[in-house]
Amino acid sequence: MGISEVNPLPAHYRCLNCQYSEFKDEDGKEYGATYSSGYDLPDKVCPKCGKPLKKDGQDMPFATFLGFNADKVPDIDLNFSDLNQASAHEYTKVLFGVDNVYRAGTIGTVADKTAYGFVRGYFEDKGIMNKNSCEIERLAQGCIGCKRTTGQHPGGIVVIPDYMEVSDFTPFQFPADDPTSAWRTTHFDYHSIEECVLKLDILGHSDPTQLRLIQDLSHTNVQDVPLDDKDTMSIFSSTKVLGVTNEQIMCPTGTLGIPEFGTNFTIGMVDEIKPTHFAELVKIAGLSHGTDVWLGNAQELIKNNVVPFSEVIGCRDDIMVYLIYHGLKPIKAFKIMEFVRKGKASKDPDTWKEHRQTMEEAGIEPWFIDSCEKIKYMFPKAHAAAYVTSAFRIAWYKVHMPAYFYASWFSTKATDFDIDTMIRGYDTIKERLIDIKNKGFDATNKEEGISESLNVALEMAARGIKVAPFDLYKSKALTFGVLDDNTIIPSFVTIDGLGETVAKNIEEEASKHPFISIEDFQTRCKVSQTLIDKMRAMGIFNGMNETSQLSLF
Ligand SMILES: [Zn+2]
Numbered sequence: 001m002g003i004s005e006v007n008p009l010p011a012h013y014r015c016l017n018c019q020y021s022e023f024k025d026e027d028g029k030e031y032g033a034t035y036s037s038g039y040d041l042p043d044k045v046c047p048k049c050g051k052p053l054k055k056d057g058q059d060m061p062f063a064t065f066l067g068f069n070a071d072k073v074p075d076i077d078l079n080f081s082d083l084n085q086a087s088a089h090e091y092t093k094v095l096f097g098v099d100n101v102y103r104a105g106t107i108g109t110v111a112d113k114t115a116y117g118f119v120r121g122y123f124e125d126k127g128i129m130n131k132n133s134c135e136i137e138r139l140a141q142g143c144i145g146c147k148r149t150t151g152q153h154p155g156g157i158v159v160i161p162d163y164m165e166v167s168d169f170t171p172f173q174f175p176a177d178d179p180t181s182a183w184r185t186t187h188f189d190y191h192s193i194e195e196c197v198l199k200l201d202i203l204g205h206s207d208p209t210q211l212r213l214i215q216d217l218s219h220t221n222v223q224d225v226p227l228d229d230k231d232t233m234s235i236f237s238s239t240k241v242l243g244v245t246n247e248q249i250m251c252p253t254g255t256l257g258i259p260e261f262g263t264n265f266t267i268g269m270v271d272e273i274k275p276t277h278f279a280e281l282v283k284i285a286g287l288s289h290g291t292d293v294w295l296g297n298a299q300e301l302i303k304n305n306v307v308p309f310s311e312v313i314g315c316r317d318d319i320m321v322y323l324i325y326h327g328l329k330p331i332k333a334f335k336i337m338e339f340v341r342k343g344k345a346s347k348d349p350d351t352w353k354e355h356r357q358t359m360e361e362a363g364i365e366p367w368f369i370d371s372c373e374k375i376k377y378m379f380p381k382a383h384a385a386a387y388v389t390s391a392f393r394i395a396w397y398k399v400h401m402p403a404y405f406y407a408s409w410f411s412t413k414a415t416d417f418d419i420d421t422m423i424r425g426y427d428t429i430k431e432r433l434i435d436i437k438n439k440g441f442d443a444t445n446k447e448e449g450i451s452e453s454l455n456v457a458l459e460m461a462a463r464g465i466k467v468a469p470f471d472l473y474k475s476k477a478l479t480f481g482v483l484d485d486n487t488i489i490p491s492f493v494t495i496d497g498l499g500e501t502v503a504k505n506i507e508e509e510a511s512k513h514p515f516i517s518i519e520d521f522q523t524r525c526k527v528s529q530t531l532i533d534k535m536r537a538m539g540i541f542n543g544m545n546e547t548s549q550l551s552l553f
Contacts, residue, residue, distance in 0.1 A: 006385045008060040011038035013053040015046040022053070032059050033325055036310075036318075037279035037385075039227045055228065058282065058385040060317045061324075061334070065382070068334045073194070077201040077383065081212060085155070085204035089183070092157050092200065102172055103183045104156030104190035104199055108149040115143035150175070152185045155203035158193070169193050207259050207390040210412040214397055217482050218404045225396040227278065227389065232396045236261065236281065237274040241399055242463060249459040250433070257409045257456045258398065259391045260285050269294065273302070273309050281388045282381065283314030289379035290314075291343070297374045306367050313371055315381035316341035328362050336372070343376035406460045407480035407488040414456070416449030417494040420538065423469055426461035429454050460488075470495075470540045472521070473510050477503035495534065502527055517545040 010032030014021040024030050035041055038057035046053050066074050080088045092101045110118070119139045123131050152175055160166045171187035190199060211222045234241045235254030242254050252271040255261040261270055261281075266288050275281055287294040298312040313319055316337055323333035336355050339345065345352045352373065359369050398405040410417075421432045436443050436451045443451070457467070468474075468489045474481065478500065481489045492503035505525040515521040518541050522532055535541060 004382070004386075005389065006058055006060075006382055007038070007056045008062070008065075008382070009038075009057040010059045011035040011041055011055075011057045013038075013041065013044055013055060015049060015051060016054050017051040018046060018049040020046050020048045020053075032057070032321075035279065036321070037277065037282060039278040058381065059321055060381050060385075061320050061330075063330070063334045064317050064320065064337070064380060068331055073198060075201070075380070076198075077203065079203050079205040079208060079386070081208040082204035082206055083209055085202065088202050089155075089157060092159070092202070096159055097162065099166065100160045100162060102158045102160070102166060103175070103185040104153035104158050105170075105173070105185035105187060106151045106153055107147055107189040108151055110143050110146045110148045112140065112144050114148070115140040118143055150185070150187075152183075153190060153199075153201075155201045156190060157200045157202055158186055158190060159198045159200060161197075169197055206412050207387070207394065210408045211390065211393060213408040213411055213479060214394070214401075214404050217407060218397075218401055220401070222393050222397075225393045227392055229396055229399075232392060232399050233276060233278070235395060235399060236270055237276060242402075242459070244459065244462040248462045249455075250430075251455070251459070254398075255395070256459050257405070257413065258395050259413075260288070260387050261391060272299075275309075277310075278388070278392070280309060281392070282384045283309070283312070283318075285384040285388050285391075286315035286318075286379045286381060287312075289384070291376035292374050293376075293378060297371055301367055301371065313368070313375070313378075315384050316378040317381035319372065319378075322368070323359070323362075323364065326362060326364055328358070328364075332358060340372045340375050341378040345373040345375065401485075402460070402463055403465055403482045403485050403488055406456065406465060407482050409456055410453065410488075410494070411479040411491065414449075414453040416446050417453055417490075417496070418450045419467070419490050419494045419496075421454065422457045422467045422490070425466065426458065429458045429461055433458060470535075470538065472506070472515060472540065475507075477507040495531070495538075497534070498527075498531055502531070515544065517548045519547045 010023060010030060011034075012021060012023045012031060023032070031038070031041060036059050038055045038059075041055040043055075044053045045051065066072055078088070089103075116136065119136050123129070123136070150173070160169065166172055166186075169186075169188075170193055172184045173187050174181045175183070175185050186193065214220075215222050231241045235258075237253070239246055239249065239251075239254040242249075246252055249256065251267065253261075253267055255267060255270055260266060261284070266284065269284055269288060273280065273284060275284060287298060293313065298309075298314070301307050301312055302309050313322070319340055320330075320333045320337040323336060324330055328336075336359070339348075339351065339355060345355075356369055356373075394405065394408075397408075418432060421428050433451060433454050436447050436454075439447065460467075464486055466487050468483055468487050470490060470492070474483070475489055476491050478491050478493050480491055483489050492498055492506050493500055502525060506527075509515070509521075509524045515524070518532065518536070521527070521541070521544075522529075527535075
């Protein structure tokens with residue numbers, strides 16, 4: 001229907017030329033029974049017109065979105081570039097009217113440590129010394145959970161239908177009592193009203209920012225990336241296609257810097273599973289966002305060879321789809337999925353006993369039922385498929401147009417830089433990385449951030465891509481540039497202590513006319529003496545006069 005980029009139908013072929021479609025093979029077996037993602041289907045040409053068929057479908061039952069009888073309040077999540085989130089929020093006022101949209105309010109409560117501090121502080125202030133810790137603990141228990149402050153959900157917009165008033169549901173307020181604030185929030189915590197009104201989640205995400213930058217730098221269209229590319233898929237099980245060894249890049253997979261697959265936890269999962277299909281990537285994303293789905297559950301099943309990875313439960317939709325393919329009535333399969341995904345199997349033993357019996361009678365294997373019982377929270381497949389699609393596109397650039405991948409990663413994902421080290425190249429980067437690693441828990445947050453970006457820089461250097469020194473006229477304020485296939489150039493904002501405003505000044509002034517001296521640069525760009533000294537030490541002003549005074553003789 002064009003609502004979403006993710007096609008929710010079961011795996012299928014369709015012809016973009018003559019509209020032919022195919023959901024079953026010659027023997028009448030549904031492709032969905034074998035392939036949980038259409039991108040994994042083998043290539044095929046259209047039997048009607050001979051054109052290559054499009055492979056599509058992520059197999060998500062309608063009921064997971066709107067409920068079995070279309071009676072569920074749908075969870076609508078829209079991910080925007082974090083640079084555009086505010087204007088996307090603002091646009092809901094145009095769509096629905098300014099009095100029909102409110103930021104979803106939250107209520108922050110007193111946590112146990114804070115409560116304990118309150119009680120201790122009270123006694124200290126009053127000079128009461130003879131209270132034992134049990135009494136302090138008892139009084140603290142009474143404070144825990146009381147309202148402390150109000151806040152707002154990072155992306156939630158509550159929509160009031162036009163035939164009702166906001167006050168039919170909740171009072172509203174300005175956040176932090178600021179009547180000039182652009183948004184009003186619901187006074188009640190949105191969890192208390194979420195069953196009654198629609199909430200749009202309009203979230204800011206860095207993947208769209210990164211993809212847009214890649215597109216702008218490379219003049220290619222990220223939507224043209226083939227989602228069945230074999231070389232891209234191979235980085236999830238090997239670093240071979242990147243032309244480096246695991247030792248060289250100090251990482252067991254080729255997924256450093258790939259969203260959803262680049263943290264230590266997910267790199268560990270990828271290393272263990274060695275996925276070779278898109279469906280497996282979707283499942284890994286589902287597993288890593290769930291609670292008690294991977295650790296102590298699916299991980300054990302695979303380790304003990306009970307079932308292969310392709311069968312374990314990864315997303316909530318997997319439960320419904322699996323049960324239907326194994327003969328359960330769709331409504332029953334839906335009810336069990338809803339029960340399990342909310343982690344109710346461990347909280348409501350009576351209902352669980354009924355569901356267990358239904359599954360046993362249908363011949364569902366014991367491992368599946370046990371696995372359901374352990375689950376506390378499960379991710380929806382629609383989210384997982386959308387995130388993995390972005391991740392796969394980014395991974396394609398990492399394999400095929402690496403300079404653009406690295407330039408965009410440093411521009412949108414990295415938080416801290418040791419840019420001098422990055423410019424010096426592989427050996428220096430490796431030394432610094434080992435240096436930080438050896439500090440263990442003594443490493444500061446900044447050093448942790450630097451270590452993260454140096455890990456990616458090390459891989460980049462191992463692949464023969466260099467970071468060029470700063471250039472007053474080629475470097476940009478906030479984003480890295482690509483000089484050629486093997487060279488990227490850093491942004492001014494990566495210089496330690498140089499903020500966004502000054503970085504933008506430099507880019508703007510450089511585009512007007514050349515700097516005639518360091519003095520001229522300092523005045524026009526409003527740069528502090530400390531920064532000038534730092535930049536001079538980095539060799540950025542090499543060959544430039546100190547002052548603007550011309551010698552006439
Ligand atoms: Zn055709």
